[in-house]
Amino acid sequence: xxxxxxxxxxxxxxxxxxxxxxxxxxxxxxxxxxxxxxxxxxxxxxxxxxxxxxxxxxxxxxxxxxxxxxxxxxxxxxxxxxxxxxxxxxxxxxxxxxxxxxxxxxxxxxxxxxxxxxxxxxxxxxxxxxxxxxxxxxxxxxxxxxxxxxxxxxxxxxxxxxxxxxxxxxxxxxxxxxxxxxxxxxxxxxxxxxxxxxxxxxxxxxxxxxxxxxxxxxxxxxxxxxxxxxxxxxxxxxxxxxxxxxxxxxxxxxxxxxxxxxxxxx
Numbered sequence: 001x002x003x004x005x006x007x008x009x010x011x012x013x014x015x016x017x018x019x020x021x022x023x024x025x026x027x028x029x030x031x032x033x034x035x036x037x038x039x040x041x042x043x044x045x046x047x048x049x050x051x052x053x054x055x056x057x058x059x060x061x062x063x064x065x066x067x068x069x070x071x072x073x074x075x076x077x078x079x080x081x082x083x084x085x086x087x088x089x090x091x092x093x094x095x096x097x098x099x100x101x102x103x104x105x106x107x108x109x110x111x112x113x114x115x116x117x118x119x120x121x122x123x124x125x126x127x128x129x130x131x132x133x134x135x136x137x138x139x140x141x142x143x144x145x146x147x148x149x150x151x152x153x154x155x156x157x158x159x160x161x162x163x164x165x166x167x168x169x170x171x172x173x174x175x176x177x178x179x180x181x182x183x184x185x186x187x188x189x190x191x192x193x194x195x196x197x198x199x200x201x202x203x204x205x206x207x208x209x210x211x212x213x214x215x216x217x218x219x220x221x222x223x224x225x226x227x228x229x230x231x232x233x234x235x236x237x238x239x240x241x242x243x244x245x246x247x248x249x250x251x252x253x254x255x256x257x258x259x260x261x262x263x264x265x266x
Contacts, residue, residue, distance in 0.1 A: 026057060
C-alpha cells in the first residue's frame with residue numbers, strides 16, 4: 001500500500017492529528033480566563049467533535065490530568081500541578097527562595113509573591129498570602145502581564161533589551177483605568193524601575209491592588225522577581241529596603257549554588 005503524504009503546506013486538521021496531539025489540545029484550551037469548561041465549549045475551542053472530546057476527557061480525568069465537577073464542567077487536574085512542581089523552576093527555585101520569602105513576609109506582614117517569565121508573560125510560582133481569599137489572578141500558577149504588575153515590570157525592566165523591545169512592540173492590554181498602554185510611557189516607567197532598583201504598580205491590573213517588586217539577578221541576569229502586594233490600595237514603599245535585601249540575598253544564594261547549571265550544588 002502506498003503511504004499518503006501530505007503536501008508541505010497542508011497543516012493537520014483536528015481529525016488527522018494524533019491522539020496525543022488531540023489530548024494536548026484539550027489541555028491547552030484552559031486558561032485564567034477559562035479555568036473550567038463544558039464538553040461543548042472544549043469542542044468549539046479545539047475544533048474536535050464532542051464525541052472525541054468526551055472520550056479523551058474521560059481518559060484525562062481518569063489519569064488526574066482533568067477534574068470534573070458535579071455540573072459536568074472540566075478543569076485542569078491536580079496531577080498537572082504535581083508534575084509542574086518537578087520542573088527546575090517550580091521546584092528547586094521555590095525551595096531555595098522560601099526562607100527569603102518567609103523572612104520578608106515576617107518583616108512586612110503583607111502578601112509576598114515570587115514570579116518568573118514565561119514567554120511574554122509572568123507566572124506566579126509561589127505566594128505567601130496574608131488574606132484568606134486572594135483574587136484568582138494572583139494565585140500560584142496564574143499567568144499575568146509583564147506591563148501591568150509589579151513583579152512583571154521588575155522582570156521586564158531588567159530583561160535583555162531585545163526582549164523588552166519585543167514586549168513594547170506588542171499591544172498592551174488595558175485592565176483598569178490605570179493600566180499603562182502607551183509604549184513610550186511604559187519605556188519611561190521601566191527606566192525608572194532600573195534607576196530605583198524596584199518596580200511599583202498601583203491598580204494597574206486589579207482594582208485596589210498595590211505592589212512593589214524587585215528583580216532576582218543571578219550573575220547579572222534576571223531569573224525571577226519578588227513582590228509585596230496589598231489589596232487595600234496601601235502604599236508599600238516603606239518596605240522597599242527589605243524587599244531589595246531579600247531579592248539581592250536570594251540572587252546571591254542562587255549564584256553560590258550555581259543554580260540552573262550542570263554544576264549546581266545540592
